Amino acid sequence: MPKRNAFYAQSGGVTAVINASACGVIETARKYKDQIGKVYAGRNGIIGALTEDLIDTSKESSTAISALRYTPSGAFGSCRYKLKGLDQSRAEYERLIEVFKAHNIGYFFYNGGGDSADTCLKVSQLSETMGYPLQAIHVPKTVDNDLPITDNCPGFGSVAKYIAVSTLEACFDVASMCKTSTKVFVLEVMGRHAGWIAAAGAIAARKEGELPILVLFPEVAFDQDKFLEKVEAMVKSHGYCTVVVSEGVKGPDGKFLSDQGLRDAFGHAQLGGVAPVVANLVRERLNLKFHWGVSDYLERAARHIASKSDVAQAYAVGKVAVEAALKGRNSVMPAITRVSNRPYKWKIELADLKDVANKEKFMPPDFISEDGFGITRKCRTYLEPLIAGEDYPPYVGGLPDYVQLKNAPVPKKLSASFEI
Amino acid sequence: MPKRNAFYAQSGGVTAVINASACGVIETARKYKDQIGKVYAGRNGIIGALTEDLIDTSKESSTAISALRYTPSGAFGSCRYKLKGLDQSRAEYERLIEVFKAHNIGYFFYNGGGDSADTCLKVSQLSETMGYPLQAIHVPKTVDNDLPITDNCPGFGSVAKYIAVSTLEACFDVASMCKTSTKVFVLEVMGRHAGWIAAAGAIAARKEGELPILVLFPEVAFDQDKFLEKVEAMVKSHGYCTVVVSEGVKGPDGKFLSDQGLRDAFGHAQLGGVAPVVANLVRERLNLKFHWGVSDYLERAARHIASKSDVAQAYAVGKVAVEAALKGRNSVMPAITRVSNRPYKWKIELADLKDVANKEKFMPPDFISEDGFGITRKCRTYLEPLIAGEDYPPYVGGLPDYVQLKNAPVPKKLSASFEI
Numbered sequence: 001m002p003k004r005n006a007f008y009a010q011s012g013g014v015t016a017v018i019n020a021s022a023c024g025v026i027e028t029a030r031k032y033k034d035q036i037g038k039v040y041a042g043r044n045g046i047i048g049a050l051t052e053d054l055i056d057t058s059k060e061s062s063t064a065i066s067a068l069r070y071t072p073s074g075a076f077g078s079c080r081y082k083l084k085g086l087d088q089s090r091a092e093y094e095r096l097i098e099v100f101k102a103h104n105i106g107y108f109f110y111n112g113g114g115d116s117a118d119t120c121l122k123v124s125q126l127s128e129t130m131g132y133p134l135q136a137i138h139v140p141k142t143v144d145n146d147l148p149i150t151d152n153c154p155g156f157g158s159v160a161k162y163i164a165v166s167t168l169e170a171c172f173d174v175a176s177m178c179k180t181s182t183k184v185f186v187l188e189v190m191g192r193h194a195g196w197i198a199a200a201g202a203i204a205a206r207k208e209g210e211l212p213i214l215v216l217f218p219e220v221a222f223d224q225d226k227f228l229e230k231v232e233a234m235v236k237s238h239g240y241c242t243v244v245v246s247e248g249v250k251g252p253d254g255k256f257l258s259d260q261g262l263r264d265a266f267g268h269a270q271l272g273g274v275a276p277v278v279a280n281l282v283r284e285r286l287n288l289k290f291h292w293g294v295s296d297y298l299e300r301a302a303r304h305i306a307s308k309s310d311v312a313q314a315y316a317v318g319k320v321a322v323e324a325a326l327k328g329r330n331s332v333m334p335a336i337t338r339v340s341n342r343p344y345k346w347k348i349e350l351a352d353l354k355d356v357a358n359k360e361k362f363m364p365p366d367f368i369s370e371d372g373f374g375i376t377r378k379c380r381t382y383l384e385p386l387i388a389g390e391d392y393p394p395y396v397g398g399l400p401d402y403v404q405l406k407n408a409p410v411p412k413k414l415s416a417s418f419e420i
Numbered sequence: 421m422p423k424r425n426a427f428y429a430q431s432g433g434v435t436a437v438i439n440a441s442a443c444g445v446i447e448t449a450r451k452y453k454d455q456i457g458k459v460y461a462g463r464n465g466i467i468g469a470l471t472e473d474l475i476d477t478s479k480e481s482s483t484a485i486s487a488l489r490y491t492p493s494g495a496f497g498s499c500r501y502k503l504k505g506l507d508q509s510r511a512e513y514e515r516l517i518e519v520f521k522a523h524n525i526g527y528f529f530y531n532g533g534g535d536s537a538d539t540c541l542k543v544s545q546l547s548e549t550m551g552y553p554l555q556a557i558h559v560p561k562t563v564d565n566d567l568p569i570t571d572n573c574p575g576f577g578s579v580a581k582y583i584a585v586s587t588l589e590a591c592f593d594v595a596s597m598c599k600t601s602t603k604v605f606v607l608e609v610m611g612r613h614a615g616w617i618a619a620a621g622a623i624a625a626r627k628e629g630e631l632p633i634l635v636l637f638p639e640v641a642f643d644q645d646k647f648l649e650k651v652e653a654m655v656k657s658h659g660y661c662t663v664v665v666s667e668g669v670k671g672p673d674g675k676f677l678s679d680q681g682l683r684d685a686f687g688h689a690q691l692g693g694v695a696p697v698v699a700n701l702v703r704e705r706l707n708l709k710f711h712w713g714v715s716d717y718l719e720r721a722a723r724h725i726a727s728k729s730d731v732a733q734a735y736a737v738g739k740v741a742v743e744a745a746l747k748g749r750n751s752v753m754p755a756i757t758r759v760s761n762r763p764y765k766w767k768i769e770l771a772d773l774k775d776v777a778n779k780e781k782f783m784p785p786d787f788i789s790e791d792g793f794g795i796t797r798k799c800r801t802y803l804e805p806l807i808a809g810e811d812y813p814p815y816v817g818g819l820p821d822y823v824q825l826k827n828a829p830v831p832k833k834l835s836a837s838f839e840i
Contacts, residue, residue, distance in 0.1 A: 014596045044599040072589055074596035169492055169721035176434045176494035179464040293716035301589035304725055387818035398807035
């Protein structure tokens with residue numbers, strides 16, 4: 001079989017370990033130089049393929065590529081560009097195939113969440129229809145942990161570790177001064193639809209009830225009175241309380257709690273988070289001193305406190321993606337299968353993209369405690385191994401020594417440009 | 421000389437390394453068992469002394485005490501209780517002396533910022549007036565870095581490291597997606613009066629201009645138009661921009677920028693941060709997509725990413741405080757003197773409390789760049805050594821293994837209680 005090139009793209013919100021998957025893809029491809037030519041990357045994700053803006057990763061040294069393992073964010077750029085169905089976006093899919101053809105690309109590695117799994121599946125279907133041989137492999141990534149089949153998603157373990165460690169540290173801080181100062185700390189975390197990230201706040205306590213932590217999930221409609229009762233009880237028993245609130249929490253009316261119709265002094269709409277809303281409620285109704293924080297991008301970029309198993313899994317799904325392609329597999333996703341909890345063991349198995357695309361995995365109801373403000377033992381057993389182990393980046397002069405690649409462009413071959 | 425006990429208290433906002441100072445005090449005192457009896461700690465700070473609520477640290481194992489070195493927050497509790505002048509608060513000072521007398525306390529170690537330096541000085545003066553021999557030593561601590569004489573304050577280096585690392589990681593994250601998504605990220609940091617913490621955001625870039633970071637200092641009146649111009653220029657040159665804003669930034673009218681008179685849907689006053697205000701401005705005036713974060717307590721509690729030199733200095737000031745007391749010194753503070761920048765060398769020298777109390781150290785004007793949105797080379801040279809080196813806590817099961825002490829009470833000896 002003649003040697004063909006590979007294309008790799010990053011999709012959607014970036015994570016602390018998506019570059020570790022890129023590292024897994026590129027390092028593995030480099031081991032099979034007899035079968036895979038160059039690895040091209042899409043500049044700013046799939047847009048790079050559509051506009052024929054490709055990056056030649058062969059111009060990067062092996063040191064630079066191995067540094068991707070400990071560099072957060074998307075080294076080649078990412079985007080949220082969603083390709084629609086084949087019938088609506090046929091021109092886009094055809095353009096992709098055209099670009100792949102022009103650059104002799106036989107392997108398509110698409111690193112992202114649910115949307116990119118769907119795109120990957122469609123590309124694979126079209127390549128068959130068009131008679132252009134292509135192996136399309138989806139490499140899973142999402143801090144939201146909402147992909148089906150895989151036990152967990154690369155990217156989630158590290159954000160979970162960041163939230164667990166931050167919640168623990170916040171608890172210690174507030175406990176120190178709660179006698180005379182702040183009694184309620186509210187930490188807003190990501191998660192529009194699923195409460196996986198918020199749930200990680202609860203494992204800051206090694207045992208249920210060890211620390212006064214209260215979680216607000218998007219899966220549970222916000223009950224103001226029950227919430228305030230709970231806060232009051234925790235402040236009474238522990239002297240303070242830490243609330244970890246998902247950005248996606250909704251009231252009984254189905255509206256986001258963050259959407260409070262705030263106006264600034266000039267009457268302009270103010271875009272606030274949910275943390276100040278919850279904190280304000282605590283102040284107005286319970287008259288307790290509060291502080292609040294919103295970690296936002298910091299939580300998903302925090303490679304400095306990445307989970308060791310997350311880094312290992314992110315690398316592994318990249319590596320297995322290439323190996324699967326070389327074995328002739330198509331339209332699959334390397335998924336993580338949990339083998340045992342203690343000790344934590346996992347392996348990578350290939351899932352059919354048809355079973356992955358367009359399915360979202362929410363927190364199972366038996367992962368949320370009966371009162372709706374915490375997690376069950378089952379959830380704890382699931383989460384704990386995912387934050388285990390540290391994998392520190394190297395530091396120079398007090399800062400992580402993250403790599404910035406050269407990202408040299410591949411000369412264009414097509415005359416036609418493509419409008420996004 | 422008969423053996424006398426020591427009293428140690430933590431004051432004001434806690435830090436990632438104030439317990440390292442406690443560790444320095446207690447471990448050193450334990451080495452001089454022939455001269456120092458027990459070390460008592462004030463439960464919840466100086467309030468513990470006033471109410472005779474003392475903790476017997478001799479009940480803690482040497483393992484537990486050595487774990488304080490890597491445990492953030494205030495292990496014995498802290499408070500912001502400020503003792504006023506001797507004439508106004510004479511009863512309080514006399515009560516302190518009375519409690520010290522009852523428990524044979526001859527050494528007073530007060531670990532805090534400017535206010536506690538002042539209290540420490542007054543206690544020392546009163547002990548002389550009242551003929552009660554006491555050596556009062558102030559142990560410096562403050563994330564605000566605003567104490568005079570000492571080159572820097574224990575606690576600041578770690579918060580600076582957290583902000584520098586977080587700003588670096590946020591820059592990488594935003595850079596990945598700025599082509600099609602967020603172009604401006606606003607990170608709010610602590611600092612009501614002095615911009616030291618915000619300045620640390622600027623050293624995320626190893627060289628001036630390497631990363632598009634813009635700092636808003638409380639020392640510089642906010643100029644909306646100049647700011648927006650700067651943001652626009654950075655987005656043009658780098659594709660994105662990260663704004664690190666001090667909570668204490670004020671407009672030209674002298675009012676906090678965060679004080680926008682926000683009202684929620686019910687017309688109630690909403691307590692917001694400054695980050696959403698700045699982010700909103702960017703959206704309204706430049707129509708750029710933004711995200712914002714507020715790290716709040718997370719930044720000062722983040723022992724997981726503490727600066728190695730900060731931890732070492734925090735321990736050293738505690739150790740030297742005890743050694744100074746044993747040498748008969750009184751009314752002094754161990755201060756950090758910088759010996760050289762490269763390699764970074766420092767030593768501890770004793771400063772007279774009269775020169776420390778009631779003086780605040782702001783950012784020197786020649787530390788802020790001419791345009792008011794960044795730092796000078798001089799500031800960079802000052803800051804860089806303070807974040808150098810990592811000092812990771814031990815982990816168990818993915819979480820830092822922070823210690824919680826027993827905090828056993830010392831039996832009361834006085835019949836009179838004292839109302840705070």
